[in-house]
Amino acid sequence: MTNLELEFCGVHFENPTVLASGVLGVTASSLKNVVRNGAGGVTTKSIWLTEHIGHNNPTMFGTSSYFMNAVGLSDGGLTKAQEETFPEYNEDKKAPIIANIVASKIDDFGELAEKITISDPDLIEINISCPNVEDKYGKPFACDRGDAASVTRAVRGKTRKPIIVKLSPNVNNIVEIAQACANEGADGFCLINTVGPGMAIDIDLRRPILTNKVGGISGPAIKPIAVKHIYDVYKATGLPIIGTGGVMTGEDAIELMMVGARLIGMGTMVYYRGVEGFGKVVKEMEAWCKKNGVKNIEDIIGVIP
Amino acid sequence: MDVKNFDTRPVALEIKKIVVENESTNTYIFEYPLNGKPGQFVMLWIPGFDEKPFSIAYDDGKKFWLTICKVGPATEELFRFKVGDKVGIRGPFGTNYEVKKGEHIAVISGGYGAAPMYFVTREALAKGVKVEFLTGARNEDLLLYRERVKGLGGVNLHLSTDDGSVGHKGYITHVLEKLLKEKKIDKVFACGPELMMKAVGEIAEKADVECQMSVEKYMKCGFGVCGQCAVDDTGELVCKKGPVMPWKYVKKLGEFGKYHRDAQGKKHYF
Incomplete structure (x- = not known):
C-alpha cells in the first residue's frame, strides 16, 4: 500500500488531487460531489467582492488535444460564498476547501481575504492570473512583479490563513514573480493557470468561437509548459506547489510531483474523464507507486534534479 | 487514456426551413445527421450573441428540428434569423427516453x-x-x-x-x-x-x-x-x-x- 496522504501548508489531504478553480465549483453540493468522486480537496470558483457577470456563450469548447475557455469569472459574489457555499460545504466537511479570490483592484483583494477568512477556508488562493479579464482590467497582476507583490502583501496583511498565489505561465520570467510573492509572505503557489490567451475561428461562420474572442488554453497540450514552470518555481523557492495544467492521468500527476508539485490541481480533466476521473487518477497514482516501490507519495516530490 | 473523440467545437449549419408554430414559437429545420435521441439536447449558437440549450424536437438521421419559443434576448435575436442564415450547433448531449416494444x-x-x-x-x-x-x-x-x-x-x-x-x-x-x-x-x-x-x-x-x-x-x-x-x-x-x-x-x-x-x-x- 502506498500512502497518498500529505500535508500542504499545514493542511492535511487524504490524497494529492484537488479540484482546480473554475470547474464544477458553482455550488457547495457540486464541490461535495467532487469529493465523493475521490478528490483530496476542492477549490471554489473565483470569488469576487460583488456579483460578477461573465461572458455570453460560447464560453468553452474542447478538442482531443486542448480546451479553451473564456467564462469571464461569473460569480454570485462574496455574499453567496459566505451565506451559502461555505456554510453548506463546512457543515459536513470531508476534504479541505480552498477559497479562490479575484479582484480588479489591489485593495479589494485585502478586503476579500479578510472577509472570506471568517468563512473558514483551509487555504486562500489568490487568482492574479486569469487572462480572460485582461481586456477590461488591463494586464493581469500576475504579469507584473510589482503588482503580484502588492496583491500578496494586501492579502497577507488581512489573513492568517495560508495563502497561495496562482501564477500565470504567460510571463517572461515566472521565477521573478514567484520570488516577489514569496518575499511578501506567500505560503505557496498554484501553477499554471491557462496558457495564452489563444484564439480559435469557426471558418464557416467566419468568427471566433468564443464570444470573448480569446480564451485560456488548458488540457493535455499544456502539460509540458506546466512541468517546466513548476520545475523552475520549485527550484527557486522550495515552497509548496499545487501543480496544475494538463493532468489527465495518475502518470501525469506523478510527473508534475517529480518536478516539485505537492498537490495536483485538475479542472479540464473533468472534460475528458468526467467527475469520476478524480477517483481514477488516484487509483492510477497508487498503481504506479506500487509498481515502482514508492511507499510514500511524498518521496517523489521534486526528485528531478 | 483515450482522448480521441473529444471535439465540442460547434458545427455551422444553415437554417433550411422555418415553420411558424404560433406568434412566439418557430420550428427550425436543419439538414444534418445529428443522430440525436428523444430527450437529448443541443447547444445552439446564435453567432455574435449567445448560445443556449434546446431539446431536439425531431431527428430522422438526415435532418433535425428545434422548436424554439421566444423567451429572452437570445431567442429574440434568433427570431431575426432567416432561411439560409447559419447558426452553430453542438451536441447531441445528455440522456434520453427509452421505451420497449409492447409498452x-x-x-x-x-x-x-x-x-x-x-x-x-x-x-x-x-x-x-x-x-x-x-x-x-x-x-x-x-x-x-x-x-x-x-x-x-x-x-x-x-x-x-x-x-x-x-x-x-x-x-x-x-x-x-x-x-x-x-x-x-x-x-x-x-x-x-x-x-x-x-x-x-x-x-x-x-x-x-x-x-x-x-x-x-x-x-x-x-x-x-x-x-x-x-x-x-x-x-x-x-x-x-x-x-x-x-x-x-x-x-x-x-x-x-x-x-x-x-x-x-x-x-x-x-
Missing part, C-alpha cells in the same frame, strides 16, 4: 415541452409502443404539435387549456390523473414547467407508474465541465445525469420545484 406509455407536456415529446412519440410508435399524448397550454394558440400528433396512427391525443378554449379546462395533470386510473400505463414521460413535472411525478408515483422527466436548469457548457447545472443536494449535473431523469431520483433533489439558479449561480425561488 403503453403516456407522454405529458406543458407549452413548448410538446416538441421533444413529439420526438419521443415518433420513436415509440416505430417500436410498436402505444402512446397517450397529453399536452396542455394556457390557450388553444399555445398548444403545440397538436396537428402533427393527430397525423400519427396509434396515438390518443388529450388536450387541456387553462381557458377551456379546447380540450379539458384546467391543468393537463388532471387529465393524467384520470387516465392513470382508467388505463394500464407502463411509463409516464414529462416535459414542461418544473412545477407541472413535480405534479406529474407525484401523480405517477401514486398510481405506481414509472416516470421520467426532462429537467431544465441553467446551462453554460452542456458537456459537464462548468458546473452551472449542478443540482442540490446531489451536486450532479443535469447535462450529464440528465436532462432525462427518473422521478425516483428527481424527487430527492432538494431544489426541485423550489428554486433554480442563474448565470451567476444565485438562487431564484419559484
Whole structure:
C-alpha cells in the first residue's frame, strides 16, 4: 500500500488531487460531489467582492488535444460564498476547501481575504492570473512583479490563513514573480493557470468561437509548459506547489510531483474523464507507486534534479 | 487514456426551413445527421450573441428540428434569423427516453415541452409502443404539435387549456390523473414547467407508474465541465445525469420545484 496522504501548508489531504478553480465549483453540493468522486480537496470558483457577470456563450469548447475557455469569472459574489457555499460545504466537511479570490483592484483583494477568512477556508488562493479579464482590467497582476507583490502583501496583511498565489505561465520570467510573492509572505503557489490567451475561428461562420474572442488554453497540450514552470518555481523557492495544467492521468500527476508539485490541481480533466476521473487518477497514482516501490507519495516530490 | 473523440467545437449549419408554430414559437429545420435521441439536447449558437440549450424536437438521421419559443434576448435575436442564415450547433448531449416494444406509455407536456415529446412519440410508435399524448397550454394558440400528433396512427391525443378554449379546462395533470386510473400505463414521460413535472411525478408515483422527466436548469457548457447545472443536494449535473431523469431520483433533489439558479449561480425561488 502506498500512502497518498500529505500535508500542504499545514493542511492535511487524504490524497494529492484537488479540484482546480473554475470547474464544477458553482455550488457547495457540486464541490461535495467532487469529493465523493475521490478528490483530496476542492477549490471554489473565483470569488469576487460583488456579483460578477461573465461572458455570453460560447464560453468553452474542447478538442482531443486542448480546451479553451473564456467564462469571464461569473460569480454570485462574496455574499453567496459566505451565506451559502461555505456554510453548506463546512457543515459536513470531508476534504479541505480552498477559497479562490479575484479582484480588479489591489485593495479589494485585502478586503476579500479578510472577509472570506471568517468563512473558514483551509487555504486562500489568490487568482492574479486569469487572462480572460485582461481586456477590461488591463494586464493581469500576475504579469507584473510589482503588482503580484502588492496583491500578496494586501492579502497577507488581512489573513492568517495560508495563502497561495496562482501564477500565470504567460510571463517572461515566472521565477521573478514567484520570488516577489514569496518575499511578501506567500505560503505557496498554484501553477499554471491557462496558457495564452489563444484564439480559435469557426471558418464557416467566419468568427471566433468564443464570444470573448480569446480564451485560456488548458488540457493535455499544456502539460509540458506546466512541468517546466513548476520545475523552475520549485527550484527557486522550495515552497509548496499545487501543480496544475494538463493532468489527465495518475502518470501525469506523478510527473508534475517529480518536478516539485505537492498537490495536483485538475479542472479540464473533468472534460475528458468526467467527475469520476478524480477517483481514477488516484487509483492510477497508487498503481504506479506500487509498481515502482514508492511507499510514500511524498518521496517523489521534486526528485528531478 | 483515450482522448480521441473529444471535439465540442460547434458545427455551422444553415437554417433550411422555418415553420411558424404560433406568434412566439418557430420550428427550425436543419439538414444534418445529428443522430440525436428523444430527450437529448443541443447547444445552439446564435453567432455574435449567445448560445443556449434546446431539446431536439425531431431527428430522422438526415435532418433535425428545434422548436424554439421566444423567451429572452437570445431567442429574440434568433427570431431575426432567416432561411439560409447559419447558426452553430453542438451536441447531441445528455440522456434520453427509452421505451420497449409492447409498452403503453403516456407522454405529458406543458407549452413548448410538446416538441421533444413529439420526438419521443415518433420513436415509440416505430417500436410498436402505444402512446397517450397529453399536452396542455394556457390557450388553444399555445398548444403545440397538436396537428402533427393527430397525423400519427396509434396515438390518443388529450388536450387541456387553462381557458377551456379546447380540450379539458384546467391543468393537463388532471387529465393524467384520470387516465392513470382508467388505463394500464407502463411509463409516464414529462416535459414542461418544473412545477407541472413535480405534479406529474407525484401523480405517477401514486398510481405506481414509472416516470421520467426532462429537467431544465441553467446551462453554460452542456458537456459537464462548468458546473452551472449542478443540482442540490446531489451536486450532479443535469447535462450529464440528465436532462432525462427518473422521478425516483428527481424527487430527492432538494431544489426541485423550489428554486433554480442563474448565470451567476444565485438562487431564484419559484
